[in-house]
Amino acid sequence: MGAVKTKRMPRAVREQQMLDAAVRTFGQRGYMAASMDEIAELAGVSKPLVYLYLNSKEDLFTACIRREAKALTEAVRAGARPGLPADRQLWSGLAAFFTHTARHPDGWAVLHLQARTHGEVFAAEVAAMRTEIVAFVTQLILEAAREAHRDPDLPAREVSGLAEALVGAAESLADWANATPGVTARQSAATLMNFAWAGLGDLMEGRHWTPPDDEAGAGEAQAGRTSPVR
Amino acid sequence: MGAVKTKRMPRAVREQQMLDAAVRTFGQRGYMAASMDEIAELAGVSKPLVYLYLNSKEDLFTACIRREAKALTEAVRAGARPGLPADRQLWSGLAAFFTHTARHPDGWAVLHLQARTHGEVFAAEVAAMRTEIVAFVTQLILEAAREAHRDPDLPAREVSGLAEALVGAAESLADWANATPGVTARQSAATLMNFAWAGLGDLMEGRHWTPPDDEAGAGEAQAGRTSPVR
């Protein structure tokens, strides 16, 4: 039993308890496998009350996504203290991100795993949050370049791609960190900063890498497939 | 209707048809939302036959995961031709990866989205594949460093972290590419190689980035949460 079964509390409080229970259940069981019964019981209330306050499973899930998305973005923004140099902001923002995802694994699962696998509506909700974060990171990168007296007008497209890759890597790392015991948020952040700053290039001689233009490349080994792939 | 309803075919063939139908259905609907009815119909067989050959929904899903995992790893290994220099191998391996995920979006969805969201058993199955790929990439990175005459005995832990980050970024990019029309596998591979080789470091002056040892860090703004996070 999750919350102590206290009777008669104001609606706002009960609603948060329900969202807590829902995030946890959705995060662990998945959207479909989570039953409203289980959520209600975990919240310490009866099912009709859940419906009275949150309307439907879909609405409940959406409410979870919104709450968790807001919490995550706020955590990241709060982590990246505006006063610092941009690279430090990036670092602390990432640290805050990993800290948050580690502290709220279910919330993170809801956002990163569940919301993306159960319908466009939910996916869109998360996509909005992601876009916001990518924009934020892009800005930080540009600022950092400026502070480093590097050419500020380098292709914006390029920078966006890097930001996209960085965020993607961060998300993957968050999953991996949550699945691997003993990895701290600072470690994750450091790994990612290292990768982003120096990358593999540092291990090699050349600074740049350019794709060869050869290629026929993608011969496919069709393991046992009998019908056209799609 | 997926496959043409032909009677009396050898078991192996029928089984592949079922797996085709299953991968497609699981990939598009999700594990739970996919019904055995739909899969059977898409495969052009009766439901009992699906059970006769594949036992249960769980087993069917596992079979899907295994087949798709095998196909993906083989595609990557086949892409990275052993004769080439390691960095070229990495490049072509990545290209093969993106090609494969683009050609088999449902298979990729099964592996990357569905299998990880519906129980430890399935997740473990995919984790095994991932571990294998990470190991492969790690090896390639080490080799590349050696070929570049760089210190080969740099901390193995570090290299693993980089490989992990690289693979994570690749996965994210594959999702993103599948969701964004007009992005080719080569483009994805190039973006990632660029990121990995030059990264942001190129935009800044300093080659390395080292975490500050300060702290204060991770203060959490607990937005409305009422119960302990877990």
Add this chain to the structure above:
Amino acid sequence: MGAVKTKRMPRAVREQQMLDAAVRTFGQRGYMAASMDEIAELAGVSKPLVYLYLNSKEDLFTACIRREAKALTEAVRAGARPGLPADRQLWSGLAAFFTHTARHPDGWAVLHLQARTHGEVFAAEVAAMRTEIVAFVTQLILEAAREAHRDPDLPAREVSGLAEALVGAAESLADWANATPGVTARQSAATLMNFAWAGLGDLMEGRHWTPPDDEAGAGEAQAGRTSPVR
């Protein structure tokens, strides 16, 4: 919102508001589909108050039936002014009936459709009213016959049957008039009086119709029925 939400009104008034809302809701949605929530909202009060005043959904429905039955019988009795000759009384009674059912379609629906379809208890309530009206009509018929100097001691059973048929026809016509826009109460009453006075007999030569005593008659074509009918 039906009634304006005014606070603190005497019980009797509140009760009537509730009954108004209930009749309307029951009439439109049907007994079962009508929810106490909807009724309470339409009445502009909270649900517990409805229960405080009317006890239960059943009691509320019964109260509706009683009020509407009383209103209808009173309307009919008031319509048939006692001073007039009996046929004129019959006519004006019918006119009053059709006027009332047209002005209170929900009340009529409650009485004629809903009350009869949801349990013996409610049906009995309406049956009582019907009996009263049939008796009233029987009396009028007898009186009319007397006034016409016709044999007053014709079989009472017979007259009852005619009254029954007359009332039944009136009920059907009320339904039909409510469902057909543009039909006035006077028209309905005229149609019925014509039917009752002249009927089809007028179209034929013979005044009387007597059933043949032959017959094996009712052979049943049991279309697809498999079990005994009851």
Add this chain to the structure above:
Amino acid sequence: MGAVKTKRMPRAVREQQMLDAAVRTFGQRGYMAASMDEIAELAGVSKPLVYLYLNSKEDLFTACIRREAKALTEAVRAGARPGLPADRQLWSGLAAFFTHTARHPDGWAVLHLQARTHGEVFAAEVAAMRTEIVAFVTQLILEAAREAHRDPDLPAREVSGLAEALVGAAESLADWANATPGVTARQSAATLMNFAWAGLGDLMEGRHWTPPDDEAGAGEAQAGRTSPVR
């Protein structure tokens, strides 16, 4: 338990059993109060089978309406043997009608009570049947007039009205007969024929009845109503 629980029967048979059970349950409990559970049990099958064959409660109800409507119209048409004089046809048609409604009270309840009280869709289904019957009766009346050498081109509108009234009266009488034990179908038919042929006019002197043009008429005694009637 309704049908003997025999396993494994062909679909068509099972479907009829289900319809039998459904008509009975709908007729007795009403559309909304009837539960699919009860119907399934009465049919001697499990609920999923009912859904497999009949799709939904709505579809099941519609199927009931259609089957019973067809059975009723066929019974009436079969009762009115085409060879006889029209008045005899009318008589025997009515007798068949009352016989059928008496033998299938639940089917009649479904058609006359339930279908008309639960949504336009169902009501429309029944309205179609009614229209057909009214047309049939209209035709019989015209034919009877012709056979009686009476003016055949009397206002068609008038005749339609009479047919409408006749059918309405028949419906009411069927209800009444079903609710009153000991009333035979022949009695009901005779009562109605008498009413239709001779009517009240026979009890009075005048053959015709014409409405007075007076008025004052529709004064309403508003018993306790507080809000505008609609």
Add this chain to the structure above:
DNA sequence: TATGAATGAGCATTCATTCAT
């Protein structure tokens, strides 16, 4: 007098799974 908070019980519907043929 009046209500916000809360629930037990039930209902339509679906699904993975299994026989009997």
Add this chain to the structure above:
DNA sequence: CATGAATGAATGCTCATTCAT
């Protein structure tokens, strides 16, 4: 080899009804 027939067990959702204030 292959399937039509059938079901146990949930699941999302609603509703009449009641406390505690």
